Amino acid sequence: MLEWISNLPNYSAYGTPVYFIYLLLAILPLGIGLYFGKRFSWYEALISFIFIFLMFDGSSWQQGISLIGYVIYQTLLVMIYHRYRQKNNSSGVFYLAAALSILPIVIVKLSPAMLGHNSLLGFLGISYLTFRAVGTVIETRDGMIKEISPWKFIRFILFMPTITSGPIDRYRRFEKDYKKVPTKEEYLNLVNTGFFYLFLGFLYKFVIGYFFGQRFYPFFERAALADPSFPSWNLIGVMYTYGFYLFFDFAGYSLFAVAISYFMGVRTPMNFKQPFKSKNIKEFWNRWHISLSFWFRDYIFMRFVFLATKKRWFKNRNALSSTAYMLNMLLMGFWHGITWYYILYGFLHGLALVANDWWLHFKRKKLKNLPHNKFTTGVAIFVTFNFVMFTFLIFSGFLDTYLFK
Amino acid sequence: MQEQIITILADATGRDAADFSDPSQNLFESGLLDSMATVSLLLGLQDAFDVQVPVSEFDRSQWDTIEKIEERVKELQNA
Numbered sequence: 001m002l003e004w005i006s007n008l009p010n011y012s013a014y015g016t017p018v019y020f021i022y023l024l025l026a027i028l029p030l031g032i033g034l035y036f037g038k039r040f041s042w043y044e045a046l047i048s049f050i051f052i053f054l055m056f057d058g059s060s061w062q063q064g065i066s067l068i069g070y071v072i073y074q075t076l077l078v079m080i081y082h083r084y085r086q087k088n089n090s091s092g093v094f095y096l097a098a099a100l101s102i103l104p105i106v107i108v109k110l111s112p113a114m115l116g117h118n119s120l121l122g123f124l125g126i127s128y129l130t131f132r133a134v135g136t137v138i139e140t141r142d143g144m145i146k147e148i149s150p151w152k153f154i155r156f157i158l159f160m161p162t163i164t165s166g167p168i169d170r171y172r173r174f175e176k177d178y179k180k181v182p183t184k185e186e187y188l189n190l191v192n193t194g195f196f197y198l199f200l201g202f203l204y205k206f207v208i209g210y211f212f213g214q215r216f217y218p219f220f221e222r223a224a225l226a227d228p229s230f231p232s233w234n235l236i237g238v239m240y241t242y243g244f245y246l247f248f249d250f251a252g253y254s255l256f257a258v259a260i261s262y263f264m265g266v267r268t269p270m271n272f273k274q275p276f277k278s279k280n281i282k283e284f285w286n287r288w289h290i291s292l293s294f295w296f297r298d299y300i301f302m303r304f305v306f307l308a309t310k311k312r313w314f315k316n317r318n319a320l321s322s323t324a325y326m327l328n329m330l331l332m333g334f335w336h337g338i339t340w341y342y343i344l345y346g347f348l349h350g351l352a353l354v355a356n357d358w359w360l361h362f363k364r365k366k367l368k369n370l371p372h373n374k375f376t377t378g379v380a381i382f383v384t385f386n387f388v389m390f391t392f393l394i395f396s397g398f399l400d401t402y403l404f405k
Numbered sequence: 406m407q408e409q410i411i412t413i414l415a416d417a418t419g420r421d422a423a424d425f426s427d428p429s430q431n432l433f434e435s436g437l438l439d440s441m442a443t444v445s446l447l448l449g450l451q452d453a454f455d456v457q458v459p460v461s462e463f464d465r466s467q468w469d470t471i472e473k474i475e476e477r478v479k480e481l482q483n484a
Binding site (some may be wrong): 138139142143144282297298299301302303305306309310317320321324357360361 | 419436439440441443444445447448459460461462463
């Protein structure tokens with residue numbers, strides 16, 4: 001019955017330069033509307049539907065079906081919980097709602113490790129939709145979301161520029177933007193910044209990211225696999241070229257998503273803020289994949305610490321913060337996928353955050369005379385950068401092939 | 406009220422009250438407050454001033470100086 005869909009052309013988000021021409025042409029009427037202070041919601045829904053359809057038709061049509069099922073499921077869940085929350089507020093029901101909201105992604109993430117194949121429930125972007133849905137459930141629990149409708153919720157989780165890979169927005173922030181049409185001056189500023197981000201994105205993803213991903217990385221990868229000694233210079237080459245590829249590719253993509261959002265009059269949050277100039281690992285997580293790390297910070301770390309402090313689970317403050325860091329980063333590792341290298345990546349970052357806290361404390365108490373100058377700052381940036389690059393090498397999964405296959 | 410807030414901040418961060426002498430200093434950018442200390446701060450404010458701040462209501466830009474914390478607490482008390 002659905003044969004015809006599998007024969008249609010498929011356009012993945014921001015995949016080719018031509019895609020941008022189609023997308024910008026489609027958005028143009030929306031932009032004209034916004035310029036004159038009108039938001040054409042129906043037109044936006046129409047083009048969003050078309051572009052999302054094109055991402056999930058053709059060879060990806062099965063993912064498209066999963067996406068539809070997923071959205072219906074999450075919408076029902078959020079609406080039912082929101083309705084319940086108007087009158088009651090039991091912790092049990094909240095935990096149940098949160099668990100049901102993450103259930104699909106748990107199945108999808110566990111399937112490859114448990115069953116040896118990908119789950120049919122999965123589709124590109126499920127993680128990002130899950131973050132938005134779970135965040136909405138949590139804020140409903142806190143009584144912060146007064147008003148929601150199926151239509152508003154769907155508009156939020158399916159926001160077209162960010163559907164497959166973020167950045168992860170928050171329901172209340174998104175709604176506030178959506179309700180208030182920017183003034184002419186504000187909109188022109190958004191368009192202006194949007195174009196800057198768009199071209200910076202081209203430079204990042206299609207030029208620098210391309211060279212690192214398609215030229216330098218494969219070169220070192222081949223050389224390293226041809227001579228699998230350990231350690232080796234080629235492996236170090238793999239490490240740096242992969243790390244830069246990861247940054248420029250993902251930051252480039254995120255710039256596109258933010259730029260297109262701006263054109264649509266929505267201030268989607270930025271995802272990267274010059275991460276490689278971080279002086280320590282805590283600062284790094286305030287600059288790298290920001291919308292993800294802040295999601296974990298606000299919904300996992302802070303809530304865990306809040307609960308644990310209130311219930312007095314820990315006698316010692318350091319034990320509490322260390323547990324919270326490890327929990328937070330291990331969970332992030334598991335979310336990336338159930339493989340040893342993602343989990344080790346999370347583990348190392350958790351450990352680094354614990355060590356970082358300890359060091360800052362030690363420096364303040366015992367090393368009061370340690371100078372603070374360009375040299376020490378340089379050392380701090382150097383150490384942080386190389387640690388991060390090392391963890392990206394683990395994250396890449398290259399070592400799995402290199403060491404064990 | 407400001408003195409009480411400074412005591413809570415010093416307690417939450419494990420620092421000296423003297424570190425909080427400037428009420429307009431940005432507490433997050435200066436590295437004085439982090440996520441851990443923020444939670445202690447919120448719980449401290451809860452006990453001292455009988456105000457409830459849900460974690461998901463906590464927008465850093467609204468709470469990043471001693472002056473702003475004081476404003477927020479007063480708002481919540483009058484709410």
